[in-house]
Amino acid sequence: MNDSIPNDHATLAVEHLSIDFGPRRVVDDLSFALHPGKTLCIAGESGSGKSLTSLAIMGLLPRAARVPEGRILFGERDLLGLPEHERRHLRGKQIGMIFQEPMTSLNPLMTVSQQLIETLRRHEPLTRDEARNRARDMLDAVRMPDVQKRLTQYPHELSGGMRQRVMIAMAMLCRPQVLIADEPTTALDVTIQAQILELMRELQQSFHTSLLLITHDMGVVAEMADQVVVMNQGRMEEHAPVRRLFTAPQAAYTRRLLDAVPVLGTAPAPQALPDSPVVLQVRDLRVRFPLRGGWFEPGRNVHAVEDVNFELRQGETLGLVGESGCGKSATGKALMNMLAYQGSVQLEGRELNGLTGASLQAVRRDIQMIFQDPYAALNPRKTILELVGEPLLIHDRLPLTARRERVAELLNQVDLPADAMTRYPHQFSGGQRQRICIARALSLNPKVIIADESVSALDVSVQAQVLELLERLRAEHGLSYLFISHDMAVVERLCHRVAVMFCGRIVEVGRRDQVLHNPQHPYTRRLLDAVPMPDVDRRRDFKSLLQSFDAPDPIKLRGFEPPVQQFRNVGEDHLVAV
Known part of the structure; x- marks a missing residue:
């Protein structure tokens, strides 16, 4: 009407x-x-x-x-x-x-x-x-x-x-x-x-x-x-x-x-996790990119990630939030050994930094990634059987019949029909393509999945379906997620703990409700103040956000070592940078 x-x-x-x-x-x-x-x-x-x-x-x-x-x-x-x-x-x-x-x-x-x-x-x-x-x-x-x-x-x-x-x-x-x-x-x-x-x-x-x-x-x-x-x-x-x-x-x-719209402040309390073992431990992670200069210019680096520390427990979802350029995706790619980094990344006690060849391939079974753009992540010339079954061929040398059975099982887990395996990526919607990427990430029964803005390109109803799927798979398989996002309402809906990144560093970390409902760092408060609310009675005044927020220049002379970041504990492991 x-x-x-x-x-x-x-x-x-x-x-x-x-x-x-x-x-x-x-x-x-x-x-x-x-x-x-x-x-x-x-x-x-x-x-x-x-x-x-x-x-x-x-x-x-x-x-x-x-x-x-x-x-x-x-x-x-x-x-x-x-x-x-x-x-x-x-x-x-x-x-x-x-x-x-x-x-x-x-x-x-x-x-x-x-x-x-x-x-x-x-x-x-x-x-x-x-x-x-x-x-x-x-x-x-x-x-x-x-x-x-x-x-x-x-x-x-x-x-x-x-x-x-x-x-x-x-x-x-x-x-x-x-x-x-x-x-x-x-x-x-x-x-x-x-x-x-x-x-x-x-x-x-x-x-x-x-x-x-x-x-x-x-x-x-x-x-x-x-x-x-x-x-x-x-x-x-x-x-x-x-x-x-x-x-x-x-x-x-x-x-x-x-x-279907996720509304900040309305997500139910996350299920309490038992004191499960640490699956992924990150210590003093640094990612720096050298800049090319002129003949007589001193060498400089972009400090993309600086002294990042966190732990991820079995069955836990840790949200990593912040704006573009803050170092979220660089952190995720470093954990996958997709770019060079300094520091220590341990998966169930095994050091990942420096692994190459067969050693790195063996670890890839246990840590997988879901990328932001599902279309770019899928080879358009391959069928879904080839795409989802490729890890099974590389790691387990499974014959075609066994691969077909496993791919049918994986497609069923992400609510797609088994006959989808004969089709190509362009024959699916964006949400279906993201489900295919999730199925491929699950194919080797990993322990950790890094989801890099994995629902940001999806419509709100499709996004809700994919979030429900991720949560169901976590509960069924005991998966641990590092969920990288800039959407605070989505993070609230899915995550147990939240770490906020700003200019390559974590500035606040704690349980979901501590960080999102009682933010202590000014940058966290600025992020939350910017979230538009689907409620006509809660319209925001964004004028204050037009004022610039002081951010340090990430480009430093080669050899520069920033001061070690200090945190204060404001209660129950809710840490805030000082």
Whole structure:
């Protein structure tokens, strides 16, 4: 049951829009209206038609797509009937767009300044100096640090958050009436996401822009939306004001979507673990990458991981959290001997540092890794039988018949049918591919699994299923997980203990509830303050997060030895860096 959609005085109105790809209808009879200065969120999972709707508004649909019916009204004009040269004039000037992946949307061969100036001069009669000044002012408006330096840099020299700020600046340069943001924070850390959302709120208020925000994150919807359209497989399931949607959702799909969202502070207490033996012990772990310099420059290193210490017990899940660049993934790869490191890593008392060849291969039986991107982790030319059965062939030399039986058993454990083994990775969804990666990691009955952002790329309902699967497998097989993530609600749902990393070091570690519900380190508190809540009565004020947080420079002269980190115990092994 949806609200009627009044189009009076709407900046943008979509009426009965349908989009076809060949015989398949991917958007079916979609209608909504966007009003001046308001935010409308289109929410839904992958494949729901959200992004295709935004591309239709911009006139950027792929050639294979066809619009058999519907109108997209911008003022009095139907955008679908406009010739391309008029569409080009509207794009960027009156309708701006922020794309999901800024690295693929920015020209890698042009500096930030060149790209901003080109956008401005295409739409407005400005001199190069006037355009440069406007570009600098807009980068200031999006709180870009050290603007003069950023203007001269190329996209690859910027962090993900900085690239997204450039995209927002570019979209807002001509002060458009409508700004479309397609998953603008999906790939960003929680604090950077909060900063980008706050920037969009500020710019919207300053320029009275109408915002069409496309997302699958219901926390972002609760923070930003005035109106919400929920889409599922191309159809609109529900359209309602944000408060009504969250407090009294009408569609069964909306209720399922909201129920699947992990909400920080609502996870049940973790099951108490017996005093089980230590499986993995890490002492004084260091990962440093040498930097190439000029002839007369002194040698320097990037201190990616610095003196990290922790233990992982049998059947325990330890969460390792922090922002991109803090050293989480480098720690995981060091434990797998995928990169050189200093320090001691012991698996059931056996030292892993320095192992090579057959010795390393023997240890790999007991420590496996699940990677962030399941598609990149699976060879697209191999069947699932070959992929999941490969460890069985390498380590156990199992014949084909025995491999087939074991792979069928593993697929059953991750809730996939046995006949999936004859298919290829591209024939599966993202969640199914991640299940295949989990099955492969389980094939040799490991003792430790390192899960590196293993659910961050998944829709919320699929994410919930994979988390339930990981927890069930831990309980059944006594697995120990090192769960690397930047999603605090997911960490709360799965982990027994939590370690927080900042600039290559652990700054706080303790039981889950100690760290997440009674954080002692300022960086931990900053991370938790940035988590968007799927609750309209708990909207966050992210303004404080726009202030920079002092972080030491990780690049040091070769030979530099940092001071040994000191911790204070605030009770029951809840350790905080001082």
